[in-house]
Every structure is written in C-alpha cells, then in structure tokens.
Amino acid sequence: xxxxxxxxxxxxxxxxxxxxxxxxxxxxxxxxxxxxxxxxxxxxxxxxxxxxxxxxxxxxxxxxxxxxxxxxxxxxxxxxxxxxxxxxxx
Amino acid sequence: xxxxxxxxxxxxxxxxxxxxxxxxxxxxxxxxxxxxxxxxxxxxxxxxxxxxxxxxxxxxxxxxxxxxxxxxxxxxxxxxxxxxxxxxxxxxxxxxxxxxxxxxxxxxxxxxxxxxxxxxxxxxxxxxxxxxxxxxxxxxxxxxx
Numbered sequence: 001x002x003x004x005x006x007x008x009x010x011x012x013x014x015x016x017x018x019x020x021x022x023x024x025x026x027x028x029x030x031x032x033x034x035x036x037x038x039x040x041x042x043x044x045x046x047x048x049x050x051x052x053x054x055x056x057x058x059x060x061x062x063x064x065x066x067x068x069x070x071x072x073x074x075x076x077x078x079x080x081x082x083x084x085x086x087x088x089x090x
Numbered sequence: 091x092x093x094x095x096x097x098x099x100x101x102x103x104x105x106x107x108x109x110x111x112x113x114x115x116x117x118x119x120x121x122x123x124x125x126x127x128x129x130x131x132x133x134x135x136x137x138x139x140x141x142x143x144x145x146x147x148x149x150x151x152x153x154x155x156x157x158x159x160x161x162x163x164x165x166x167x168x169x170x171x172x173x174x175x176x177x178x179x180x181x182x183x184x185x186x187x188x189x190x191x192x193x194x195x196x197x198x199x200x201x202x203x204x205x206x207x208x209x210x211x212x213x214x215x216x217x218x219x220x221x222x223x224x225x226x227x228x229x230x231x232x233x234x235x
Contacts, residue, residue: 001117006150009097009125009126010186011125011126011127011129011130011193012126012127012213014132014133014140014142016140016193017193019193019197019198021142021193021198022147022193023126023130023144023191024126025126025130027126027176032152032171035153036153036154036155036179037150037152037153037179037181038150038151038152039148039150039151040141040147040148040149040151040162041146041147041148042125042126042128042138042146042147043129043146043188044129044130044146044188044189045145047191047198049197049198049202059198059200060200061144061188061189061191061200061202062189062196062200062202063146063188063202064202065188065204065205065208065209066146066188066204068204068208068209068212069208069209069212072212072213072215072216073212073216075216075220076216076219077221079219079220080223080224083223083224083227085233086227087227
C-alpha cells in the first residue's frame with residue numbers, strides 16, 4: 001500500500017423491485033510517511049440508479065452540514081483577507 | 091536444541107521486528123475495515139420503502155514502538171546482555187450521518203441529514219470572529235486619529 005490513495009469506489013449492488021442501486025463513495029487513505037499509522041476518510045458522494053427500461057442515472061449525495069461549515073470557513077478567510085488588505089491601503 | 095542455544099539471549103532487534111510486523115498487520119486490518127460497506131448501511135425495509143443510511147466515516151490510527159539493548163561492564167559481557175522492546179498504539183473511528191436514500195416504487199429520493207447544532211455553532215463562531223476583527227479595526231482607526 002502506498003502512502004497516499006484516493007479514488008471513487010463502488011459498493012455492492014442493491015436490488016429493490018425493478019431498481020438497481022449502486023452506492024459510490026470517495027475514499028482517501030493516507031499512511032503517515034514516517035510509518036506507524038494513518039487515516040482513512042470515506043464520504044458518500046453518489047448513487048447510481050438503474051431501472052429496467054431507462055439508462056443509469058447518477059444521483060449526487062450532498063453533505064449539507066459540511067457545505068455549510070465550509071462556506072463559513074471561506075467567509076472567515078475572505079473577511080480576514082479583506083480586512084488586512086483594507087488596513088494596508090488606508 | 092542444545093543447552094548452548096537456549097542460554098543465548100534473545101536479540102532485542104528481532105523482538106522489534108516482530109512487534110513491527112504485528113503492528114503492520116493490525117494497521118492494515120484497521121485501514122481495510124473502512125470501505126464502501128461502512129459508508130452505506132444495510133438496507134432497511136419498511137412497508138413500501140427501502141431505506142439506506144449513508145454516513146461519513148473517518149478512521150485514524152497511530153502506533154509506535156522502540157527497542158533497546160546493551161551489555162554490562164566487565165569481562166563476561168555476553169552473560170550480562172539484556173534488552174527490551176515496547177510499543178503502543180491507538181485508533182478511533184468517527185462516523186457522521188450524511189443522508190438517507192429512500193427507495194420506493196415511485197423512484198429514488200435522497201434526503202440529507204442536516205446537523206443544525208454544528209451549523210449554528212459554525213455560524214456563531216464565524217460571526218464572532220468577524221465582529222472582533224471589525225472592532226479591532228475601528229479601535230485602530232480611533233488611535234490613529
């Protein structure tokens with residue numbers, strides 16, 4: 001296993017009636033370069049839905065909580081940059 | 091086995107390699123435990139609906155080990171040889187629900203799981219930080235004037 005791995009992995013096909021659902025997840029695996037541990041991050045990103053007649057459709061899974069937290073973080077960074085820029089130019 | 095070989099002290103380096111190999115096996119098992127099956131739960135059947143829970147899973151592990159050895163002073167150094175090794179480790183698996191996939195005869199619906207507490211805490215932290223920055227900026231301007 002290399003020190004860094006990232007990719008999208010598909011899970012086992014789930015059949016419900018006429019619909020076949022394939023879950024997909026983003027997997028990021030990191031082994032500490034100095035050895036002795038690591039971490040694995042798994043995030044559900046989409047499901048692929050296949051019906052008898054129609055083509056396979058991919059439905060994204062949005063992590064609303066994570067998106068909200070990231071938007072707050074970006075707002076903080078943007079505000080800090082804006083304030084420091086304004087201080088320099090005043 | 092002869093008596094001579096049984097009296098020979100075990101080299102600490104060999105013990106260290108064994109500990110390291112065991113730790114590697116444990117870590118590989120730990121890392122392979124987190125996969126797509128861990129992210130998506132088992133489908134739950136309820137009347138006409140099938141529900142699949144989806145969660146974000148983060149597993150972290152770390153370990154360390156050390157070995158040491160040496161020989162005592164004097165002429166009988168081989169008999170006074172000694173050594174030891176030790177190690178420790180830990181790990182944690184964090185899981186957070188993200189969404190619920192609802193499958194029915196009408197189609198597939200994805201319902202997000204919203205953690206209001208985390209969002210409100212994040213908003214309050216951001217707002218507080220912005221307010222503090224603005225106050226500091228105003229104070230600076232007053233001092234300059």
